Amino acid sequence: MTVTEPAPAHSPVPPLAARARSVGGSPVRDILAVTARPEVINFAGGLPAPELFDAAGIAATYRAVLAEEPARALQYSTTEGEPTLRAALADRATARGLPTGPDDLLVTTGSQQALSLLATALLEPGDTVLVEDPCYLAALQAFGFAGARVVPVPGDEHGVDPEALEELVVRERPKLLYTVPTFQNPTGRTLPAGRRAAVAAVAARRGLWIVEDDPYGQLRYDGERVPWIASLPGAEDRTVLLGSFSKVMAPGLRLGWLRAPGELRRACAVAKQAADLHTPTVNQLAAARYLADHDLDAHVTRVSGVYRERRDAMLAALPGALPEGSVWTRPEGGMFLWARLPEPYDTTALLPQVVRHDVAYVPGAPFYAGTPDRTTLRLCFVTQTPEEIEEGLRRLSKGLAGTPGA
Incomplete structure (x- = not known):
């Protein structure tokens, strides 16, 4: 006769630390999980343009270091x-x-x-x-x-x-x-x-x-x-x-x-x-x-020239892409442009509608420590070519058309 041992009592494991429970996940990561499709023109990421990396120069430095001082x-x-x-x-x-x-x-x-x-x-x-x-x-x-x-x-x-x-x-x-x-x-x-x-x-x-x-x-x-x-x-x-x-x-x-x-x-x-x-x-x-x-400063100058063209392409196309009454920054450098749409646009509520047109931005609300301005959004202008920027903003215009809020 086989005796079946009773299943041991199953108590829950101790909880996570309070800091982990209170902070939660990344709202931008959660919001933008749907933008990973390759057909989406993604103005959301803060990503430098990969085609501008000095891949050959960086690879050469790794080869030299590993050949000359591998132990170190x-x-x-x-x-x-x-x-x-x-x-x-x-x-x-x-x-x-x-x-x-x-x-x-x-x-x-x-x-x-x-x-x-x-x-x-x-x-x-x-x-x-x-x-x-x-x-x-x-x-x-x-x-x-x-x-x-x-x-x-x-x-x-x-x-x-x-x-x-x-x-x-x-x-x-x-x-x-x-x-x-x-x-x-x-x-x-x-x-x-x-x-x-x-x-x-x-x-x-x-x-x-x-x-x-x-x-x-x-x-x-x-x-x-x-x-x-x-x-x-x-x-x-x-x-x-x-x-x-x-x-x-x-x-x-x-x-x-x-x-x-x-x-x-x-x-x-x-x-x-x-x-x-x-x-x-x-x-x-x-x-x-x-x-x-290598001359890193010369490389940065080359990259900056390309990024300047992309910034200018976005600035040129924005008036036709955003609703009347919108305002935006004109950055002297960097990677981002910040826009504010007129009331009652809610950029968080509108994002799913916009993504259906295969374009994405980051809603502004998660960037606020206090009361958020839900009419704001962030656009990254360095990752796409000027032609892709123009097409992406055409899609954005279509996605924003219609109902301002959710």
């Missing part, structure tokens, strides 16, 4: 980053007006990791973070995951208002201000030099960290370069500058860096050691070799 390239490295890469990055920052030494830098696995490390090193649950309005979505997610209270700073078409910033600093006592002051994501706007100086002065006067994210600053098509906030009086000991190769070399390298005062940089290095030990050695050495053997 495939071995563990220091958490702070490969000395040759940090030295090259320091030289580039110094040449752009911010005296920097290799030991001022921490190499990160993309600048997104730098945001995560800063949140770990600076923020306690409940701390207040100030952000632009609207703000880079992944920064909102990183600060939210850390349990921070995120408060938007009022501004206008030029960026944050320094007077409003100071009022919020006095009232809210925040730990940091996060800003993308040059060709901002999502709006494409650039904070003028005078406002940058005023922001630095507020930080110095009131006691505030500034996190200055600069992934797009080299992609300038018009106008003159504006100095980093990190280089301005009052900001020297309280600004973290983030950089990345994703938009100027290739995002698949996952190479970023942060420049920060010593104590904070060391805290971020400890946090990185716990997260991933170090950024892949072979990628760092290949990037350093690329900077030594």
Whole structure:
């Protein structure tokens, strides 16, 4: 006779951490999952144009590194980053007006990791973070995951208002201000030099960290370069500058860096050691070799020329594509253009209707820390050719025709 053992009691596993339960998924990822079809002209992604990657030059650097120093390239490295890469990055920052030494830098696995490390090193649950309005979505997610209270700073078409910033600093006592002051994501706007100086002065006067994210600053098509906030009086000991190769070399390298005062940089290095030990050695050495053997600035100039044509194509076609009464930014560089449709258009509700015409954008609502403006949307102009941009905007016009809201 066979005896059947009773099934063991099945208790639920312990729950996820509160921070994981509260943050949830990416609203843009969820919204845009339907746009992966190849026939969709996708203005939604923040993707550099892959045909403009210097694939041959990058491949050559990997071959050279693996042929000449394979043991080093495939071995563990220091958490702070490969000395040759940090030295090259320091030289580039110094040449752009911010005296920097290799030991001022921490190499990160993309600048997104730098945001995560800063949140770990600076923020306690409940701390207040100030952000632009609207703000880079992944920064909102990183600060939210850390349990921070995120408060938007009022501004206008030029960026944050320094007077409003100071009022919020006095009232809210925040730990940091996060800003993308040059060709901002999502709006494409650039904070003028005078406002940058005023922001630095507020930080110095009131006691505030500034996190200055600069992934797009080299992609300038018009106008003159504006100095980093990190280089301005009052900001020297309280600004973290983030950089990345994703938009100027290739995002698949996952190479970023942060420049920060010593104590904070060391805290971020400890946090990185716990997260991933170090950024892949072979990628760092290949990037350093690329900077030594190739002219990255010349490559960026070539890419910028193509992107300028694509921006101009989008600006030329927008008046015929968006409803009457719409307004949009005219960025001097970067990758994005921000549009506001007239009331009562709701760009989140309209997206499924638009995607049925094989075109996509990012609705503006997820980029707001406070009350969203549901009439807004973000368009990326660098990934498609001028002809594809014109066709995509024709499709967008058809998709927006008819009922403004859901």
